[in-house]
Amino acid sequence: MKFMKNIKIFFLFFLSILIFPLFIFFKFQVGITFGSTTTGCGEYWGGDWIINALCTVQDETISVSKNLIITGTGQLELKGNTNLIFGFKYRKPITINNTANPNTLTAWPVLVRMSTNDLISAGKMRSDCGDIRFGDSEGNGYSYWIESGCNSADTRIWVNISSIPGGGTKQIYVFYGNPKATTVSNPREVFYVNSIYLETRDCSDSALCGYTDSHSEFDSLRIANRALHGSGYRNAINDPWDPFNTNSDYYWSRYRFLFIANETTTYCFGTNSDDASEVTIYPCDGYGGEHSCGEHDVVAYWYGGHGSGTCGSSGTRGCRNLQAGQGVWIDYAQSEWGGGQLSQMCINTTTGFPWSIVNEANFPYRLYARKYTSPEPTVTVGSEQSNLPQYIYIYSGGKLYIYPPAGINKP
Structure with missing residues (x-):
């Protein structure tokens, strides 16, 4: 009897291994619908996000960010500073090095010097540098003022950083690649x-x-x-x-x-x-x-x-x-x-x-x-990175909608 019981348990376990994948397949494949990749269901370049025939979800929250909401009229609203991440195609890391200074610097203007003429000639940045933005990986945005040199090899930009740790470093990003963005360069938000x-x-x-x-x-x-x-x-x-x-x-x-x-x-x-x-x-x-x-x-x-x-x-x-x-x-x-x-x-x-x-x-x-300290923090601009989001998931009506970012042909 014990032997037969073990055989029965083994048979049920083996049967469950065969049936469970089929259950997953039939239960969940029906519920996964891919959005069209031709009209930008997974893109946002400023303004309204137009929802096409395969993107009829309304009043649902995009799970990758609590700050992205699709309204009842089929438009994407951005809350907080999320546009820094979802509105721009490219970014470059910037390292602010304050290791030589033991003091924490608060609301501190730093000078970023970078090349923009190569980005503009490649069609990656607006010719007036209007789509430049600064932020960090946590979605915080930083005010800035373009002093000089747009469309040159030495563009000088002052960025107001909320806090730079004493004896340490801070990484931020410069974002660009949004043809619909317009400049928000403003010295009043950077200096006294x-x-x-x-x-x-x-x-x-x-x-x-x-x-x-x-x-x-x-x-x-x-x-x-x-x-x-x-x-x-x-x-x-x-x-x-x-x-x-x-x-x-x-x-x-x-x-x-x-x-x-x-x-x-x-x-x-x-x-x-x-x-x-x-x-x-x-x-x-x-x-x-x-x-x-x-x-x-x-x-x-x-x-x-x-x-x-x-x-x-x-x-x-x-x-x-x-x-x-x-x-x-x-x-x-x-x-x-x-x-x-x-x-x-x-x-x-x-x-x-x-x-x-x-x-x-x-x-x-x-x-x-501006504020002064000695020594001043140094600034290093890194190499370009893609700023495209990962797959965007929307759950609605028992279905999981998956929208890829720009440049990806299929999920």
Whole structure:
């Protein structure tokens, strides 16, 4: 009896092995329907996702992301930052390396330099770089501002990163390849608005500060890293003394800001100081080093030892042609040896704008400042990757619909 019982158990087990695959086949194959690959059931390139005859599912959630919803009218809605992943064909990894700095950097602008002319010529990116976006693998998006160089081998983009770990690295991605996307480049979401960064430092070296007679001597002061009196953000370059030290002799001031032109015209720059001063335009604000992006462009200066004069007529003025929306990084330096003190900068235009002191009231939303640290985090852009999603699954009415991404002919 025990033998017969074992035979029966074995027979039932063997029968179940034969029947179960057939059950799976008949039970579930009927319930799996593949969507058409010709009209993009598994694609999204911005705007509405049109559902074709084989994609009649409505009001169902796509299981790969809780942020993707098909509405009752047959349109795909994106919730949160999901468009960073599902709206763009390509991406490149970007590694932000902060291992040399023990400090965690919060809401921090970093400079990304990448080639876009090759991507545009290959038809992978819009000619105006309007489909550039930044995000991470968790679906977080990051604000950015394209400084210069769209459709060139050196496109410079500032990206506002929410947090960069101290002594560590952070990986983000640049996304592109969405012909329907339009630019969201905006300096107001990356930098301090209506702000100028100021540092004042000791300058008791008579060879450089008594008096400062050239741009090379001001550069020596920038590199020397002398004792810091103080630093902070201001809304004007018009200080009659060292704001961070009650003893306003033997110091030098360094004001740094981004100036964005609001019209295409010729802008002229002037300085007024006691003692020496200069106005220079920096390529990319010297991110990573004083001359990391090229030499400075000295546009105005008043070197040597002297009292104050009149901004716009004292010293040597200079002019540059700027396009509307173009940004230039300006570094204003002033040194004081003894006696009276003054740091003052002014701008005018050839279209009739008079000489005006650089401040928030005269140039609203045209003055921006970034954050500084030493050393700056480094940025490395990796190789291109496909940003196509994996198969998208939708469960509806007891059926499992599987939609492939673009470029895949069948599931």
